[in-house]
Amino acid sequence: MNAAQTRSARPWPAPQRTTPLEAQVLVPGSKSLTNRLLVLAALGDDPSALTLPLASRDTDLMVDALTSLGARVERDGAVWTVIPATHGVMGDVAVDCGLAGTVMRFVPPIAALSRASVTLDGDERARVRPMSTTITALRALGVEVEDGGHPALPFTVHGTGHVKGGELQIDASASSQFVSALLLTAPRFDLGLDLHHTGPPMPSHPHVEMTVTELRRRGVDVDDSASDRWVVRPGPIASLDAVVEPDLSNAGPFVAAALVTGGSVRVRSWPESTTQAGDAWRSIADSFGGHAERDGGDMIFSAGETLAGVELDLHEIGELTPVVAAVAALAESETRLSGVAHLRGHETDRLAAIAAEINRLGGDVQEREDGLIIRPRPLHSGVVSTYDDHRMAQAAVVLGLRVPGLLVENVGTTAKTYPDFASVWERFVA
Incomplete structure (x- = not known):
């Protein structure tokens, strides 16, 4: 059994970060x-x-x-x-x-x-x-x-x-x-x-x-x-x-890490012009009170003084919703996400899955027909189910940055679009 299979077979302890993260990453191709x-x-x-x-x-x-x-x-x-x-x-x-x-x-x-x-x-x-x-x-x-x-x-x-x-x-x-x-x-x-x-x-x-x-x-x-x-x-x-450009949707958890730890993350080789939906992380970071700044060929994402809740229509960029929701669950005020009813037909019903998993940890997420209302609450340890969905696993590891003792079921499902994501994340957070 290889490392990815081992991670899939038992819950994986998501690394926690108690200090602001200062790191860089190069994500694989789109x-x-x-x-x-x-x-x-x-x-x-x-x-x-x-x-x-x-x-x-x-x-x-x-x-x-x-x-x-x-x-x-x-x-x-x-x-x-x-x-x-x-x-x-x-x-x-x-x-x-x-x-x-x-x-x-x-x-x-x-x-x-x-x-x-x-x-x-x-x-x-x-x-x-x-x-x-x-x-x-x-x-x-x-x-x-x-x-x-x-x-x-x-x-x-x-x-x-x-x-x-x-x-x-x-x-x-x-x-x-x-x-x-x-x-x-x-x-x-x-x-x-x-x-x-x-x-x-x-x-x-x-x-x-x-x-x-x-x-x-x-x-x-x-x-x-x-x-x-x-x-x-x-x-x-x-x-x-x-x-092939780097996958900017897969850059999402790393951008989120900067926001929720109060730190700064450099994402290398961010294209100056792209049709990728993940490019929206630049404006999403701003909405959460953070900042995105180009430095040569890279993009640097930095947290703001506070992590504010947001009101976002994610209809055009729905694949980013799970990680956005994870950031929102750790924010200081209410978040409303809309325009994503179609996520119910993705790898799983992502709206129901997000609500179920965050609420299982003590959160307060309310499903709407086309989105979510997320009211921040103190979260506690537990096992997060991923539903064989790579984006749910990525959302879980973001929560783990602030929630001690969080375990992720089948983190190996991230191999769908990001091989060896768990090992990369461990090195990134360390």
Whole structure:
């Protein structure tokens, strides 16, 4: 049993910090970017090289899925070379999605372009994640999908070697990944794609902006001038060597550490311009009374004199909510977080999980339909459940900085997007 498995098998003691933290960190590459770049490289005209991609469970699952569909990924240290498929895959193919939303949503449209019958499945919790929009969209495009009458994993996509494309309406209010998945593959559709989102506001729009940006960098014609509409012209996807930015969402716990300990943390190689949702930590730190300042290529986050409660609409940056909630639980006044009803369909129902775990420690968190009200209370030791959710584990370690004797169940789930996070955190806090 390796170290990560050992940590998963028994509760892990989260390190406490009783003095202001002064530290620095370099977080690994962005999962969101890595998986988008892998898909575009696999669909490209020629090989592409990715430098500093994230090697984690989610990206390993994406590599395995693309390989099963005919692409090749050659790993040489910090450089991965992706060779697109040169022949159509046929027969029966099985894809393990784990608990990765990008895999379960991005891969089905690629499978439709193959000549294989591709069955997608994943972890037990993956089978309750929203997938009906993917299945409905593919069927509307003429793709045969077999789901046994239950629009969720597992299901089988019967590829015919091409997808006609054209005009399509979907409801992406549960996840922006439904839009990104179709846009990434759309240049390979016969007619391209004229995609309309209909329904309540779509969450996490920066992730769609990331997708559009990367498509354009590869010469794809994308028109997003109209609200909730994306028109992708059919055509080639140029090969492009790319360097993957550090994952700014994974920088969140380290930023939070500065805020809750009254210290200062330097996050190295923070991009000057980025489409990552995690870039919002600069303004979030300010809202909590802290400060973010660029120093060359780095960003320095410092705590303020007090840790104030906040009122934030996190609709566009919902993945940051668990760590934001952990900071709020340690603040000096009430916090109201809104706009994140869609988090109930993530790795777990994150709103219910956050409330349950903080309240178990003596906190006062009230669930609302689309958010949380967090009233600071003295917290006591206990075991925090993570629900196999990497963001819940990261929230727990932030609480542990101020709560003595806090234990984290299955901290190894952070390997989903941050390999060996627990060891890095121990060195960081020490």
